[in-house]
Amino acid sequence: DIVMTQTPLSSPVTLGQPASISCRSSQSLVHSDGNTYLSWLQQRPGQPPRLLIYKISNRFSGVPDRFSGSGAGTDFTLKISRVEAEDVGVYYCMQATQFPWTFGQGTKVEIK
Amino acid sequence: QLQLQESGPGLVKPSETLSLTCTVSGGSISSSSYYWGWIRQPPGKGLEWIGSIYYSGSTYYNPSLKSRVTISVDTSKNQFSLKLSSVTAADTAVYYCASVLWWRHAFDIWGQGTMVTVSS
Numbered sequence: 001d002i003v004m005t006q007t008p009l010s011s012p013v014t015l016g017q018p019a020s021i022s023c024r025s026s027q028s029l030v031h032s033d034g035n036t037y038l039s040w041l042q043q044r045p046g047q048p049p050r051l052l053i054y055k056i057s058n059r060f061s062g063v064p065d066r067f068s069g070s071g072a073g074t075d076f077t078l079k080i081s082r083v084e085a086e087d088v089g090v091y092y093c094m095q096a097t098q099f100p101w102t103f104g105q106g107t108k109v110e111i112k
Numbered sequence: 113q114l115q116l117q118e119s120g121p122g123l124v125k126p127s128e129t130l131s132l133t134c135t136v137s138g139g140s141i142s143s144s145s146y147y148w149g150w151i152r153q154p155p156g157k158g159l160e161w162i163g164s165i166y167y168s169g170s171t172y173y174n175p176s177l178k179s180r181v182t183i184s185v186d187t188s189k190n191q192f193s194l195k196l197s198s199v200t201a202a203d204t205a206v207y208y209c210a211s212v213l214w215w216r217h218a219f220d221i222w223g224q225g226t227m228v229t230v231s232s
Binding site: 001031035037039041048049050051054055060092094096097099100101102103104105106 | 151158159160161164172173174175176208212216217218219220221222223224225
């Protein structure tokens with residue numbers, strides 16, 4: 001199984017300041033079709049997860065442009081350019097390159 | 113707009129079979145564009161992929177659960193279902209169903225989730 005490791009596990013951020021979450025996979029996420037199936041999800045308190053980013057850097061419909069994804073191979077990053085109160089929650093990276101699909105442990109973003 | 117809704121018992125006895133259904137609205141479960149999946153989240157913990165099914169009926173299961181899991185599609189009801197046998201307290205979790213557009217390979221639309229407790 002591909003292990004997904006996120007850092008940090010907790011990120012206290014000041015409103016209006018940037019936040020960054022790292023996700024590292026135990027092996028390359030480049031699929032045989034050439035795509036890299038790394039996505040980011042946000043889970044607000046008491047809510048189901050919500051897709052933010054797919055294929056490393058593509059924002060899903062309705063996702064604000066303050067969210068951006070980058071990376072390649074085994075190292076990926078989610079950035080929030082200016083954290084807003086509604087961004088509080090847990091963020092997960094997920095790989096869908098190889099079965100079984102696996103998630104990172106989650107990173108809790110909270111306001112200082 | 114695709115929407116998904118889980119349904120099923122909230123309490124299951126140990127050693128019995130957990131059965132959940134996900135009803136899809138706003139789109140056809142027979143669409144060749146989608147995979148359909150189940151994910152679970154134990155209280156206070158992270159997400160675990162259980163398995164996925166393609167419109168053709170092809171299934172993919174997490175090896176950690178494979179011997180106990182069955183996912184199937186009912187095209188006449190526009191639903192897909194999850195059966196997890198021989199449950200224990202470790203299977204207590206919120207269970208989510210979600211869709212995957214084949215070219216995205218990401219869970220794009222999620223149900224609200226349903227809490228299932230395993231207890232006698």
